[in-house]
Amino acid sequence: MTGVRLQADVLVVGSGAGGAPTAALAAEGGHDVVVLEEGPMVRQGEVVPFSLAQMDRQYRAGGVTPALGLPTITYTEGCCAGGGTEINSGLYRRPPEEVLARWGLDGDDVAELYAICDEVEKELSVQTVPGAQIPGSELLRRGAAALGWQHDESPRWMDYSAGPDARQGRRRSMTETYLPRATAAGARLLTGHRVDRLILDGRRAVRAELSTADGQRGTIDFRDVFVCGGAIQTPAMLQRSGLRRAIGRSLAVHPTVKLTARFTDAVNVPDDVPVHQVKEFAPDLSFGGSASNPGLVALALSDSWGRFGEAVTDWRRMAVYYAAITSQGRGRVLALPGLRDPLVTYRLTRRDKELLGQGLARLALLLLEAGATAVYPAYRGAPIVRTPADLATLRATFSAGRASVMTVHLCSTVPFGAGHDAPADTLGLLRATTNVRVNDASLLPDAPGVNPQASVMAVAIRNVRRYLESVR
Amino acid sequence: MTPAAPSTSRVRPPDTTIVTGAGGWLGRALLDHLSNERSVRALVTTAADAAAIGTPAEVSANGVTAIVGDVRRPDGLAELFDGATGEVDVIHAAGVIHPGRVDEFEEVNARGTANVMAAALAHGARRVVHVSSNSPFGTNTDRLDTFRNDEPYHPYAGYGRSKMRAELAVHDAVRGGLNAVIVRPPWFYGPFQPPRQTTFFKLVRTGRFPVIGDGRQRRSMVYVGNLVQGVLAAELTATAPGRAWWIADAEPYEVAEIVATVGRALVAEGFDVAPNRVRLPAIAARLAERADLALQRTGRYVQQLHVLGEMGTTIACDISVARDELGYDPQVALEEGMRRSIRWCLDQGLEL
Numbered sequence: 001m002t003g004v005r006l007q008a009d010v011l012v013v014g015s016g017a018g019g020a021p022t023a024a025l026a027a028e029g030g031h032d033v034v035v036l037e038e039g040p041m042v043r044q045g046e047v048v049p050f051s052l053a054q055m056d057r058q059y060r061a062g063g064v065t066p067a068l069g070l071p072t073i074t075y076t077e078g079c080c081a082g083g084g085t086e087i088n089s090g091l092y093r094r095p096p097e098e099v100l101a102r103w104g105l106d107g108d109d110v111a112e113l114y115a116i117c118d119e120v121e122k123e124l125s126v127q128t129v130p131g132a133q134i135p136g137s138e139l140l141r142r143g144a145a146a147l148g149w150q151h152d153e154s155p156r157w158m159d160y161s162a163g164p165d166a167r168q169g170r171r172r173s174m175t176e177t178y179l180p181r182a183t184a185a186g187a188r189l190l191t192g193h194r195v196d197r198l199i200l201d202g203r204r205a206v207r208a209e210l211s212t213a214d215g216q217r218g219t220i221d222f223r224d225v226f227v228c229g230g231a232i233q234t235p236a237m238l239q240r241s242g243l244r245r246a247i248g249r250s251l252a253v254h255p256t257v258k259l260t261a262r263f264t265d266a267v268n269v270p271d272d273v274p275v276h277q278v279k280e281f282a283p284d285l286s287f288g289g290s291a292s293n294p295g296l297v298a299l300a301l302s303d304s305w306g307r308f309g310e311a312v313t314d315w316r317r318m319a320v321y322y323a324a325i326t327s328q329g330r331g332r333v334l335a336l337p338g339l340r341d342p343l344v345t346y347r348l349t350r351r352d353k354e355l356l357g358q359g360l361a362r363l364a365l366l367l368l369e370a371g372a373t374a375v376y377p378a379y380r381g382a383p384i385v386r387t388p389a390d391l392a393t394l395r396a397t398f399s400a401g402r403a404s405v406m407t408v409h410l411c412s413t414v415p416f417g418a419g420h421d422a423p424a425d426t427l428g429l430l431r432a433t434t435n436v437r438v439n440d441a442s443l444l445p446d447a448p449g450v451n452p453q454a455s456v457m458a459v460a461i462r463n464v465r466r467y468l469e470s471v472r
Numbered sequence: 473m474t475p476a477a478p479s480t481s482r483v484r485p486p487d488t489t490i491v492t493g494a495g496g497w498l499g500r501a502l503l504d505h506l507s508n509e510r511s512v513r514a515l516v517t518t519a520a521d522a523a524a525i526g527t528p529a530e531v532s533a534n535g536v537t538a539i540v541g542d543v544r545r546p547d548g549l550a551e552l553f554d555g556a557t558g559e560v561d562v563i564h565a566a567g568v569i570h571p572g573r574v575d576e577f578e579e580v581n582a583r584g585t586a587n588v589m590a591a592a593l594a595h596g597a598r599r600v601v602h603v604s605s606n607s608p609f610g611t612n613t614d615r616l617d618t619f620r621n622d623e624p625y626h627p628y629a630g631y632g633r634s635k636m637r638a639e640l641a642v643h644d645a646v647r648g649g650l651n652a653v654i655v656r657p658p659w660f661y662g663p664f665q666p667p668r669q670t671t672f673f674k675l676v677r678t679g680r681f682p683v684i685g686d687g688r689q690r691r692s693m694v695y696v697g698n699l700v701q702g703v704l705a706a707e708l709t710a711t712a713p714g715r716a717w718w719i720a721d722a723e724p725y726e727v728a729e730i731v732a733t734v735g736r737a738l739v740a741e742g743f744d745v746a747p748n749r750v751r752l753p754a755i756a757a758r759l760a761e762r763a764d765l766a767l768q769r770t771g772r773y774v775q776q777l778h779v780l781g782e783m784g785t786t787i788a789c790d791i792s793v794a795r796d797e798l799g800y801d802p803q804v805a806l807e808e809g810m811r812r813s814i815r816w817c818l819d820q821g822l823e824l
Contacts, residue, residue: 147622148793188554284614354613361624369622389640395610 004218008034011222013195016083018440018460019228020178027185029468040078050291074406084176089155089273095452103445116210116458124157124172131164135267136289136319137274143370144311149280196243228440231410236342239335246423251331252412252447256324260300261372266316283449285359290320306375323359326449327352330418355401411462414442482708485560495521495567499694500664507534527609529650543584549591562592563601564713582637589645600652601706607632613786619794630768648712662696665818674807675824676734679746684784686753687728692720692789695809698802705798717794724788737810757784
């Protein structure tokens with residue numbers, strides 16, 4: 001085989017919320033680090049946030065990938081330098097204590113993770129909006145307040161030095177923070193480089209085979225490897241490397257359903273998302289605002305386009321909202337020979353499906369309270385909801401099988417755990433190997449019920465620090 | 473900043489209080505509370521009901537005048553309202569829960585409520601309290617979920633649909649200028665219970681009450697005396713028209729706990745109680761629910777199927793808004809309420 005030949009002390013596969021801090025800390029610790037990122041480098045400001053152009057350049061498969069199952073659940077993954085942090089809403093929630101307890105983390109672990117959260121929050125400038133909110137966020141707050149439902153503003157990793165309003169923030173994503181730190185400390189970041197598989201010598205991984213965006217093949221030799229490709233690509237790559245035991249079998253997600261609310265005033269902001277979230281029914285059920293550019297408004301109306309389509313011309317008065325659940329179902333990721341992308345399946349339980357319907361109805365009630373004149377739920381055959389009586393029609397006609405169920409927050413395909421049935425130990429080392437570590441959302445034992453980026457970063461930073469202590 | 477909730481201020485009772493459904497379980501409990509205190513005009517469906525409330529038809533006693541009429545016919549309410557003098561409040565407690573035919577749900581609960589609201593509006597009533605139910609909201613999706621004060625409608629079967637339409641009729645009347653509010657009690661218990669309810673005690677006493685699954689599903693219940701307090705608080709507390717509140721005991725109970733508590737109450741009242749031994753798998757309740765819904769589509773109603781179908785589910789509600797806005801504060805909980813209920817049955821000569 002000809003082409004690229006590389007060598008490193010530490011190989012980091014992927015450059016998102018797990019890979020970027022892993023690379024920065026390892027490079028700053030004096031190790032020779034190479035980061036291989038499948039997607040391109042796109043600087044902030046080059047594309048409009050939440051736009052179709054962004055979907056083309058920074059998302060895997062143009063933005064939408066289906067997970068098979070009934071119903072089909074679509075999901076999105078970042079595929080660019082910085083990974084999901086370049087395209088997500090930038091909302092930040094520490095993992096709740098009860099979630100850490102469920103993950104088997106005790107007093108000292110919890111204190112350590114929260115100390116890391118303090119650090120991350122400083123590095124990423126995590127804060128609430130100092131100035132004006134966008135209207136879609138304010139309406140969500142108003143509806144929740146009218147019903148007496150608990151709600152708050154999610155902090156975000158944003159820099160407001162250009163001005164205090166929500167739309168003046170600059171995202172402190174990985175390409176603005178940990179990736180520059182990594183390269184400043186000598187790490188080499190190679191975009192357009194996909195790792196196809198690891199080559200093992202017994203229980204030790206020694207080399208990775210890679211392919212580049214311009215069609216070359218190559219290899220990289222390394223001492224240790226951190227796999228940080230996200231909850232879909234990480235297990236798929238490990239499976240292609242022959243590491244299959246308990247890997248990719250426990251995908252956890254937060255399934256969501258959407259609706260579009262129409263108001264009497266102009267409320268639409270095409271390039272930002274609401275920061276208020278309704279936590280009254282958390283962790284089972286959470287509500288928030290989605291990106292609402294005209295294309296996404298059209299998408300949210302598309303399930304009943306025949307009746308809802310006319311509304312899209314009024315997109316300036318419309319905003320899209322979601323209801324997310326913590327699911328009792330689980331999914332699988334399976335790499336298939338000869339296919340570039342893995343097969344992903346996910347099964348909702350009966351309770352999950354019921355909860356999606358109840359969540360959508362409660363969200364619709366909230367938006368009527370907020371002053372919406374019409375609510376368009378995203379499932380086939382949905383009624384246009386204008387009155388409380390229409391909410392009964394919504395519940396009676398909703399079925400998850402007719403809904404556009406989608407998800408972000410993919411987790412748990414290589415869960416850590418103290419028990420030997422967990423594929424990774426509590427620091428992310430794959431039990432079947434001596435030097436393959438997983439350090440991304442795949443590691444989280446289940447979906448945390450909140451935006452998971454803080455959990456991913458805190459766990460990843462803790463793990464890489466323990467690694468650095470062990471090889472010092 | 474939200475100001476601290478003002479302590480609830482009560483208005484004085486009206487000159488005349490109209491009570492519909494006065495021969496029913498709640499109606500009789502209300503009259504027991506209001507007689508000798510207020511001037512009440514009580515609507516009953518038959519002369520026998522009038523006798524049962526201790527007031528022969530068209531005769532006043534203890535301040536109560538019984539009037540035989542029917543909420544299903546607008547003219548059936550004329551006498552009830554025409555004789556009411558001064559300031560008038562209306563407590564609309566008439567409804568049918570276990571009908572002979574499914575049609576009665578719509579006729580009595582939905583149309584009857586619209587008729588009562590129209591009459592109250594025409595008569596210039598001061599305040600109207602409509603007694604609704606949990607049924608317009610169905611069941612909780614998860615046994616840990618609790619209904620908040622405001623929830624989307626999701627009616628359960630024919631009864632739930634009719635009680636939802638009744639609420640919608642109340643809201644229509646409010647838009648037309650009526651000062652009406654809604655209370656939503658779940659499953660009641662306590663004195664004045666209809667004879668069919670003795671089955672409940674018999675099943676528990678003989679150890680044959682069907683507990684579905686592990687019995688951990690939660691149910692809100694309301695002691696009828698607590699409900700009377702809640703209804704009167706809704707009547708006499710000045711609030712915006714159109715408000716609605718859950719009126720229930722302080723906390724929901726688990727089904728297994730309900731059966732155990734009723735058993736203890738029976739023992740405390742001198743009964744021998746056999747250990748409960750009927751555990752049905754969750755599927756039994758699901759099948760009963762399906763059979764009930766299928767029969768209801770054909771217009772038939774079988775009480776046992778309906779009740780069994782509901783036993784597997786959680787119906788739990790949160791009364792905190794009623795506490796805040798009405799000063800509602802339920803005093804009686806399950807064991808004491810059941811003991812009172814048992815004693816009442818024995819006093820009536822009912823066999824448990």
